[in-house]
Amino acid sequence: MQFSDTFLEASQSMGANRLRTGLTMLGMIIGVASVVLMLAIGQGAQALVTESIASMGSNLFIVLSGASTAGGVRMGGGTVPTLTYKDTMAIGELESIAAVAPMLPNSAPMVYGSNNWTTQVVGTTSEYFEVRDWQPSKGVVFTPTDLRSANRVVLLGQTVVNHLFGDEDPLGKILRIKNNPFTVVGVLSSKGQSLDGRDQDDTALIPFTTAQRKVFGNQFPGMVRYAMAKATSAEVMTAAEAQMNDLLRQRHRIRSGMDDDFSIRNLTALAQTAQGATKAMSMMLGAIAGVSLLVGGIGIMNIMLVSVTERTREIGIRMAIGARTFDILSQFLLEALMISLSGSLLGVILGVTIAWLVATSFGMNVVVTLTSILLAFGVAAAVGIFFGFYPAKKASALRPIEALRYQ
Amino acid sequence: MGDILIQATSLTKDYALDEGEIVRVLHGLDFTIESGEFLAIMGPSGSGKSTLMNLLGCLDTPSGGHYLLKGEDTAAMSPDQLASLRSRKIGFVFQGFNLLPRKSLIDNVALPLVYSGVPRVDRERIARAILEEVGLGDRLRHRPGQLSGGQQQRVAIARALVNKPSLILADEPTGNLDTKTSEDILALFDSLHQQGLTIILVTHEPDVARHADKILYLIDGRIDRLVVNAHAIQ
Structure with a gap:
């Protein structure tokens, strides 16, 4: 058949x-x-x-300053300003670390024309763009001069652009952050939601020095809220964590047997779990x-x-x-x-x-x-x-x- | 004519009952059938007619003895070898016609050719020619259900003929038909016999058996007698 x-x-x-x-x-x-x-x-x-995960950047660490204890009440991470700008620079010297950026975030109202929008304004350095694998879609990042002279320049996230400028091209426009005039030098490419659902594009970046000296004041000079560090590869993550730990204990003169006054979080491990x-x-x-x-x-x-x-x-x-x-x-x-x-x-x-x-x-x-x-x-x-x-x-x-x- | 088509020697068939008891249905039959003969097998019910028919038709294998069809011994054959033998050598005509109700007449007649591996174009041609021969050339695309019993039996005969078999086996072919139609069908068998085909017909009606050259009488699984000149019986 x-x-x-x-x-x-x-x-x-x-x-x-x-x-x-x-x-x-x-x-x-x-x-x-x-x-x-x-x-x-x-x-x-x-x-x-x-x-x-890709939008967060790869091989990431967050270094937070430590917890304060007041009368037996422990206040939680980041409440004591123990992490300095110099600490972050020292971390950057480690050979297992590719880049490190100090972070000084603060919520601040921004005004352009008749529009206003309150967002997380972050003071950081140009290394931040390397740490996060994040480049502006328009314009440029901070120059060394901007950092040195604490220039009033800002890079805007896509959400902020939408709220303040609508269809208008924000490049070169001047807006006000806490009543300080800032020039828009760049617009960040869109990253979308983070793992925990936050809108990563709802942010504005200004030079670290500008944030410290001109916008948020100077309660603890030279301190950063936290730092973001990127290891050179996935393989050295463990080594990098250990090295940072040793370095910071040494710099903060913490004797053996005493608690750390900082904490290091491995974001990649978190991402892998997710x-x-x-x-x-x-x-x-x-x-x-x-x-x-x-x-x-x-x-x-x-x-x-x-x-x-x-x-x-x-x-x-x-x-x-x-x-x-x-x-x-x-x-x-x-x-x-x-x-x-x-x-x-x-x-x-x-x-x-x-x-x-x-x-x-x-x-x-x-x-x-x-x-x-x-x-x-x-x-x-x-x-x-x-x-x-x-x-x-x-x-x-x-x-x-x-x-x-x-x- | 003259050469031996079927040779049965001490042919027996046993059936095992559920209780493990073995019942012998055929008790060592010996007979030969020559090519071109028209033989009728008669006997009361329970005499082993159908069992013998199944053996002759290669639908079953004997429990003992030998059955040679054109020199091929079926005793040791596998089911597939038997199927191949049926396909090449035997055409069946059943009491209940046994046509496939969902197929057209021409497809029913062509079905044996499907199993013997004839290409489709040739199948159509051969089946059409044979249906015309049995007088149903104008109903090729009808279904069996649209035909009378006599016409359905003609289709069944056409199907039996389509592979040019050496032997036609008919099991009570007129059992479901009225007298007039029975005569027509028997006339068709007569003319096939005249064309030189070997026909074995199982029946319990003497009028039907009279069409054959020889009648084999079976009683209780044994050959009672073989009547050679059947036409002479009145």
């Missing part, structure tokens, strides 16, 4: 009972659609996390969807078994007129395979459509990859063969005289 004939026989019997074929296929359609959809949602979430969590979530979604695929496969087996019983006499006739075991086996197997494959094709279409609808109407981040489609398709085909084999084997093992006698 030629393959084209087997195909014809299988499609004829599929067409003979359309409702049943359709319902069996529905199991496959739902299974495959949910696999495609769940993988799309999972991978969307993963992509979002990966993007946030990435691992979303990956686990997306695998779990895929596994749940896989169960429905399995249920669809069992549906196919169920229907094929019914079909074999129902068509026992037909099988007997076919055998009497010369059908071999393999002819019967391949006919029923192909029928199961065709149901599962056409079901998965429709399932992929349905899954992609729903993913698209979810993305457009709920603004959810979904990523449909070719791999996930092929995976769903491949699993469906395997399910079809696996669950189609037993009924087909059963049909082909019938004895012709008994099959012919079957009423």
Whole structure:
């Protein structure tokens, strides 16, 4: 028997009972659609996390000044100004550290024309752009002169630009921060949300010296709120942390056995945890969807078994007129395979459509990859063969005289 | 004519009952059938007619003895070898017609050719020619359900003929038909016999058996007698 004939026989019997074929296929359609959809949602979430991590910058540390204790009440990190500008410069000297930026953030109202907006204004140095892997989309970063002379220049995040300037080009315009006039020298490229959902573009950067001397005053001269440091590579992260720890203990003259007056946080480890969590979530979604695929496969087996019983006499006739075991086996197997494959094709279409609808109407981040489609398709085909084999084997093992006698 | 088509020697068939008891249905039959013969097998129910028919049709293998069809011994054959033998050598006509209800007449007739590997273009041509021969050339695309019993049996005969078999096996072919239609079908068997085909027909009606050259009477799984000149019986 030629393959084209087997195909014809299988499609004829599929067409003979359309409702049943359709319902069996529905199991496959739902299974495959949910696999495609769940993988799309999972991978969307993963992509979002990966993007946030990339936007944060890689191999990052945050160095915070220590906690104060007043009358037994511990005030929490950053309450005692123990970290100095000089400390950060010393950290920058370490060979495992690629760049370090002092950070002096403060909330401040900004006014341009009739618009005003209050945001986090950060005093920092030009190394900040290297630490965060963040470059202006327009204009320039601070020059050494800006830092040395404490010039009133500012780089704006995209959100601030939108609120203060609308469609106007902010470059070269003068706005006021706490009533000090600042010239906009650059606009930062958009970074979107951070891992914890904050808008990273709602910020303005001014030179560290300007912030200290001209905007936020000078409660503790030379102090920074915290510093951001970037290691030269992922491999030296542990070494870098140890080196910074030693350096700061030495500089702060902390004797052994006494607590640190600073703390160092490894942001990359945090990011990896988040990435691992979303990956686990997306695998779990895929596994749940896989169960429905399995249920669809069992549906196919169920229907094929019914079909074999129902068509026992037909099988007997076919055998009497010369059908071999393999002819019967391949006919029923192909029928199961065709149901599962056409079901998965429709399932992929349905899954992609729903993913698209979810993305457009709920603004959810979904990523449909070719791999996930092929995976769903491949699993469906395997399910079809696996669950189609037993009924087909059963049909082909019938004895012709008994099959012919079957009423 | 003259060469031996079927040779049965001490042919036995046993069936195992559920209780483990073994029942012997055929008790060592010996007979030969020559090419071109028209043989009727008769006997009361339970005499082993159908069992013998299944053996002759290679639908089953004997429990003991040998059955040689054109010199090929079926005793040791696998199911697939039997299928191949059926496909090449035997055409079946059943009491209940056994056509596939969802297929057109031409597809029903062409089905044995599908299993013997004949290309599609040739299948159409051969099936059409044979359906015309049995007088149904104008209904190629009809379904079996749209035909009368006699017409359905003609389609079944056409299907039996399509692979140019050495042997036609008919199991009560007129059992479901009225007298007039039965005569038409038997006339068709007569003309096939005249063309030189070997036909074995199982029946319990003497009127039907009379069309054959020889009648083999079976009683309780044994050959009771073989009547050679069947036409003469009144």
